[in-house]
Amino acid sequence: MVQTAPIGLSMKDLYLFNEGSSYHSYRFMGAHRVLLDGKKGVRFTVWAPNAAEVRVIGKFNKWIGNRHAMARIGTTGVYSLFVPGIGEGELYKYEIVTIEGKIIRKADPYAFFAERRPGTASIVSDLDGYKWDDEKWQERKRELPPYTNPLLIYEVHAGSWKIKGKEDYYTYEELADDLIPYTAEMGYTHIELMPLSEHPLDQSWGYQITGFYAATSRYGYPKQLMRFVDKCHQHGLGVILDWVPGHFCKDDHGLRLFDGTPIFEGADPNRAEKPLWGTLAFDFEKKEVVSFLISNAIYWMDLFHIDGLRVDAVASMINLHMDKPPEMHTYNYLGGPDNLDALRFLKKLNETVFHYYPDTLMLAEDSSAWPAVTSPTYKGGLGFNFKWNMGWMNDMLRYMALDPAERSHHHHLITFSLLYAFSENYVLPLSHDEVVHGKRSLLNKMPGSYEEKFAQLRLFYGYWITHPGKKLLFMGSEWGQFDEWKDADMLDWMLLEYDMHRSMHHYVKALNHIYTDQPSLWERDSQADCFEWIDVHNAAQSVISFIRRGNTDFSVVIANFSRNDYKQFRIGVPEPGFYSSLINSNEKPFGGTVTQAQQGYTSENVAWHGHNQSITLHLPPLTFQIFSLDPGNTI
Numbered sequence: 001m002v003q004t005a006p007i008g009l010s011m012k013d014l015y016l017f018n019e020g021s022s023y024h025s026y027r028f029m030g031a032h033r034v035l036l037d038g039k040k041g042v043r044f045t046v047w048a049p050n051a052a053e054v055r056v057i058g059k060f061n062k063w064i065g066n067r068h069a070m071a072r073i074g075t076t077g078v079y080s081l082f083v084p085g086i087g088e089g090e091l092y093k094y095e096i097v098t099i100e101g102k103i104i105r106k107a108d109p110y111a112f113f114a115e116r117r118p119g120t121a122s123i124v125s126d127l128d129g130y131k132w133d134d135e136k137w138q139e140r141k142r143e144l145p146p147y148t149n150p151l152l153i154y155e156v157h158a159g160s161w162k163i164k165g166k167e168d169y170y171t172y173e174e175l176a177d178d179l180i181p182y183t184a185e186m187g188y189t190h191i192e193l194m195p196l197s198e199h200p201l202d203q204s205w206g207y208q209i210t211g212f213y214a215a216t217s218r219y220g221y222p223k224q225l226m227r228f229v230d231k232c233h234q235h236g237l238g239v240i241l242d243w244v245p246g247h248f249c250k251d252d253h254g255l256r257l258f259d260g261t262p263i264f265e266g267a268d269p270n271r272a273e274k275p276l277w278g279t280l281a282f283d284f285e286k287k288e289v290v291s292f293l294i295s296n297a298i299y300w301m302d303l304f305h306i307d308g309l310r311v312d313a314v315a316s317m318i319n320l321h322m323d324k325p326p327e328m329h330t331y332n333y334l335g336g337p338d339n340l341d342a343l344r345f346l347k348k349l350n351e352t353v354f355h356y357y358p359d360t361l362m363l364a365e366d367s368s369a370w371p372a373v374t375s376p377t378y379k380g381g382l383g384f385n386f387k388w389n390m391g392w393m394n395d396m397l398r399y400m401a402l403d404p405a406e407r408s409h410h411h412h413l414i415t416f417s418l419l420y421a422f423s424e425n426y427v428l429p430l431s432h433d434e435v436v437h438g439k440r441s442l443l444n445k446m447p448g449s450y451e452e453k454f455a456q457l458r459l460f461y462g463y464w465i466t467h468p469g470k471k472l473l474f475m476g477s478e479w480g481q482f483d484e485w486k487d488a489d490m491l492d493w494m495l496l497e498y499d500m501h502r503s504m505h506h507y508v509k510a511l512n513h514i515y516t517d518q519p520s521l522w523e524r525d526s527q528a529d530c531f532e533w534i535d536v537h538n539a540a541q542s543v544i545s546f547i548r549r550g551n552t553d554f555s556v557v558i559a560n561f562s563r564n565d566y567k568q569f570r571i572g573v574p575e576p577g578f579y580s581s582l583i584n585s586n587e588k589p590f591g592g593t594v595t596q597a598q599q600g601y602t603s604e605n606v607a608w609h610g611h612n613q614s615i616t617l618h619l620p621p622l623t624f625q626i627f628s629l630d631p632g633n634t635i
Helices: 011-018 135-143 172-186 222-234 287-304 314-318 340-356 390-400 404-410 412-419 450-466 493-497 499-517
Strands: 030-036 039-047 053-058 071-073 078-084 091-097 103-106 152-156 163-165 190-193 211-215 238-243 279-281 308-311 361-364 386-388 426-430 470-474 531-535 543-549 554-560 566-573 578-584 600-602 613-619 623-630
Touching: 011 287, 030 078, 039 091, 053 078, 135 222, 152 172, 152 499, 172 190, 172 222, 172 499, 211 222, 211 287, 222 238, 222 287, 238 287, 238 361, 287 340, 308 340, 314 340, 340 361, 390 404, 390 412, 390 426, 390 450, 450 499, 450 543, 450 554, 450 623, 493 499, 499 578, 531 566, 543 566, 554 566, 554 613, 600 613, 600 623, 613 623
Parallel strands: 152 190, 152 470, 190 238, 238 308, 308 361, 361 386, 386 426, 426 470
Antiparallel strands: 030 039, 039 078, 053 091, 071 078, 091 103, 531 543, 543 554, 554 623, 566 613, 578 600, 578 623
């Protein structure tokens, strides 16, 4: 049945959907409770352009769709049907008759809620009516641009931060009661949640999705997630969501061959297949797919007040050859490997997001060398405002894994990043990807004795927190888990009963608060003049020292990556005065050996490292220190 006049739908909306310019398509696609001709019910709307017939099935018709065939709306490829007398909580699917006559059953791509796995049905859910109480947060966000303010992200997997038992997860509300005050007390500015869209396989961690608009039912209901975000904002915490627009899983009820043909993925399997993950890439050439995905990004911000998206696997999206054998290589019309449709999509995505939400965060998880990822699109960039610095992360983890005796031969690994640190707006990520699949935990990557492992992790964190760029740390790393992350179990909280882990936890908390309290560590992050080497060339001693500058203040940083104890170590400083110690990673409360560290040092009129003033300090093995000029003390 073809219908030229849509039932309660706007032809303009459908036109924009077909043109790839519908940025709020969730408002009319999917299942919506409506009042039509005086009758309450649900309007179902789905895009299935190559289907022979589409029906709605559910408990209300005993999963037999013969009496609920949907009407095709003109040439839009969209089907719609109003079913009176049903409402909130109704289970449903679409029964699609393909052009070959095969019958397939699919979940709703726009469903707001879904059955908990192993169930696969969509659920009618009304997301209206939540009363937000985050006006102060929204005002603060408008007044404090992220480039010139601290950004310290705590990355969390909701299913393993804490659990009550096997597959007995904390609900969104229970997480709010525990996770939010913990994160705020630790000094983080944002929580980043690994993907929450509905997914069938726990072990995918949410990165292989079937329901892009459905907050996973593992942890409760959509409005409980709204309440979680609201409470984060009330505690001064932003919320970033991992978002996966690059690919989707192949489960039968999902997007694959949705109407019997590849409408969400490309027709060429060499281009569509993601063999590394066993998933399918979205076809960004299709305008309806662009509407679907950009609307999804806006949806999380519109309805859930999400403050930013960490866009997953950008490198895989923009490179047609990535993680594919040569026989699967395809090329664009210019003969190159760049996915030009994906590049256009990312630019349009960012333009649209910043049009509606100019104060949001769009973070590219990108391991490629593509230029200008964080430059505006009108300057030829991709339009993100931050990019993960994968180069720094890989170099530093490689360096820290070396025995300290070998580090002098690899000094470039800790200095090279400053050659490109200001080419993009970077986040320094210590994420879940670095503590799984046999890579070992951050603590267990460190060489040496038990005590040395902790000392080196404290040292590493000190360099991370003071290096230009915003910060991200995966849960559990704050107290130094020995084991890798185990996605089916909760974090090893019992380690906090042990002195060294408890001391590490105390150290990270102190370091976090020093970071947020010191404008020199974040105020000019994206400007090259925020950083100045004091001594970059001391490879022989494996010592680096540098200055971080804010608009009106500066910090002096020194780090000893060797096992040598330097009793009298002189470094140049930019101004005369008393340099107060902000933190010394070797202090006993942090797990070190010094009961009471020196409170600071008065500069001397001795030229050193190109400065007229210098200080002489004690630099123990594997130690990190920060100093600031104290105007309250004079020489």
